[in-house]
Amino acid sequence: MNDSIYRSHVLVCTGTGCVSSGAKNLKTTLEEELADKDLSSEIKIVETGCHGFCEKGPIMIVYPEGVFYCEVSEDDVAEVVEEHLLKGRTVERLLFREPMTEEQIPSYKDIDFYKKQQRIALANCGKIDPEDIDEYIALGGYEAAGEVLTNMSSQEVIDEIKNSGLRGRGGGGFPTGLKWQFAKNSDSDKKYVICNADEGDPGAFMDRSILEGDPHKVIEGMLIAAYAIGADEGYVYVRAEYPLAITRLEKAIEDSEKYGLLGDNIFSSGFNFKLHIKKGAGAFVCGEETALMASIEGKRGMPTPRPPYPAVRGLFGKPTNINNVETLANIPFIITEGSDEFSKIGTENSSGTKVFALTGKINNTGLVEVPMGTTLKEVIYEIGGGLGAGKKFKAVQTGGPSGGCLPEKYLDLPIDYDSLLDAGTMMGSGGMVVMDEDSCMVDVARFFLNFTQSESCGKCTPCREGTKRMLEILNRITSGDGKDGDIELLEELGHHIKSTSLCGLGQSAPNPVLSTIRYFRDEYEAHIHDDNCPAGVCKELSSAYVIDEEACIGCGKCAKVCPVDAISGEIKSAFVIDADICIACGACEPECPVDAISQG
Amino acid sequence: MAEMTKAKMAEFLEPVNDIISRYEKKERYLIPVLQEAQGEYGYLPEEVLKEIAVGLNLSLSQVYGVVTFYSQFHQQPRGNNIIRVCMGTACHVRGGDAVMDAIQDELGIDAGETTDDLEFTLESVACIGACGLAPVIMVNDDTHGRLTPEKIPGILAKYQ
Secondary structure (H helix, E strand, C coil): CCCCCCCEEEEEECCHHHHHCCHHHHHHHHHHHHHHCCCCCCEEEEEECCCCCHHHCCCEEEECCCEEECCCCHHHHHHHHHHHHHCCCCCHHHEEECCCCCCEECEHHHCHHHHCCCCCCCCCCCCCCCCCHHHHHHCCCCHHHHHHHHHCCHHHHHHHHHHHCCECCCCCCCEHHHHHHHHHHCCCCCCEEEEEECCCCCCCCHHHHHHHHCHHHHHHHHHHHHHHHCCCEEEEEECCCCHHHHHHHHHHHHHHHHCCCCEEEECCCCEEEEEEEEECCCCHHHHCHHHHHHHHCCCCCCCCCCCCCCCCCCHHHCCEEEEEHHHHHHHHHHHHHCHHHHHHCECCCCECEEEEEEEECCCCCEEEEEECCCEHHHHHHHHCCCCCCCCCEEEEEECHHHCEEEEHHHCCCECCHHHHHHCCCCCCCCEEEEEECCCCHHHHHHHHHHHHHHHCCCCCHHHHHHHHHHHHHHHHHHCCCCCCCHHHHHHHHHHHHHHHCCCHHHHHCCHHHHHHHHHHHHHHHHHHHCCCCCCCCCHHHCCCEEECCCCCCCCCHHHHHCCCCCEECCCCCCCEECCCCCCCCCCHHHHCCCCCEEEC | CCCCCHHHHHHHHHHHHHHHHCCCCCHHHHHHHHHHHHHHHCCCCHHHHHHHHHHCCCCHHHHHHHHHHCCCCCCCCCCCEEEEEECCHHHHHCCHHHHHHHHHHHHCCCCCCECCCCCEEEEEECCCCCHHHCCCEEECCEEECCCCHHHHHHHHHCCC
């Protein structure tokens, strides 16, 4: 442990988002600059996990002031050190600007993106060094595990979780306490707990950020679950595509073992718990719990019928409890703050908060954690800062490939498990992709179906063959060969696949198609009957772009970006687009400084 | 690899046997062994799979079944650099297709293929979880975000 006292802490986000925006170089430059100015003993650099505001990375926060700098580059470091760290003056040009008001906000907590959030699962993400167990402990880490192991019976723990109303955050929404009770009630000499970190939904990255930003919280959640059900061994099943999460988790497990928080006789309670990491090998279906267990056992990751449920006969035939990363990250809070405190947050049947990965055509993309019951409008406009300039909201997709698209009339819908189901989509793992008028709903449905079709494990015929047939129809529609009756056929196939598939993948695969037909049927009809893609996305249906000769100033910018050289002309005289060559990609349109290009 | 002599083959298989020897002969270690072997060889040649089947006391068909089930395992040689282009939702709506096209043009290969000089293998993946920076690609373990087709040549040049 380092006992030095520093006058300032500079937090540099080194989550995957910020690292790919250049945070590692930023940190190195900062170290050099501090050494150069002889400040290394006064100012400490802390590498943190994800702040959730990946859009604005690399992110740097200077404490004690709490000043939030965004999009900081290596070239800005000298100025930050000179101005802020030496002279105490905020570097205003690096502050965040609210997209709607253009207002500059110096402090982290005053930014709309953070102000409206309530962070439980993400509480420490971006605040602590995820590779330093002492920082986790300093913020109350392992206090809940200590309380549970030394003062509570396993039934008391389960009652507490039941009372909190916590439901599975991986998508299904099954009550966590009940799941634990089933596993506890199963008599066996050996039981397992598994953390499902096989986050495969395209558009969701909260589990990754939690593991990268606060791995100890997940370990603590698992330790408590293990004690509650009577398991002495656990696995974290994590995607191999998340190398940083795996590294940080490995370090966290190693440190916890050193501190006696994993291993034998934890907190001198006589309770033992051993934790392993199991790297996935790239199969979306392994997010399904029975497939996941098959994969840990070394088999092809194919689901098996339930019952028997994992709580009765799970991993290696032993009773097993499986929870998602975010679910486990809520456990320590429930124990330390009390289940009543937790159930006060959110709605009656969906208590607590939910983390959403807010992405797509929105100003502030990133991870947000809000109480259940927050409306879509609040998330998209108040936290997400709305859509890009002049763009109109069309739909929000929730629940990834298992979910659906909701139109504008649902913006006031309070988000919880049941309200989303009623509206024809689902919570899923929490992906939230915002789409504007430039997104084609048929293309979006085709996109998701293409994904589920290729990820279907092939065990059940309805899912294996049905998704393929649906995809063929969608491919036909988007390429201009749609027929009368296609929409009805999609609906019929969709309902059959949902009701006859074994696992969640097949049961939910048709949702993106069914929900877009439900809310955007006119777009399907336009494709089929009018050979028209209203959003201009489906190339075979899109008409060529044209240049308004009167307005064109002959700058030639459009011709430079055209990927198929369809635009020709002389500089300073009007350019023309050859309609036969134009593929309607739309690349030229934003290039035009005088808005002379439009789709014909 | 029929042309290999017995001695050469034994030498070729030494690393995989080394890996197998560190694990118990249990089915549950098949995936970790395959992962390590692929890390060593870059892909999973048939001879290596046979060795693993014998080493873990499993049938070759069982090993083959697992190898073909998971997208992470490859039975063909792979490039020195692996490019993974994200085709996830966020990347899709923010122009991931154009990025993929640009890479295909630049390298002259399609997704799923490897360049003749074994420098690059190009793959599409469902999501790499960096949706905030869409569209995104990963080259080896580096993530590159907020891409446009124009940025592609510069990024690839770094790895050549």
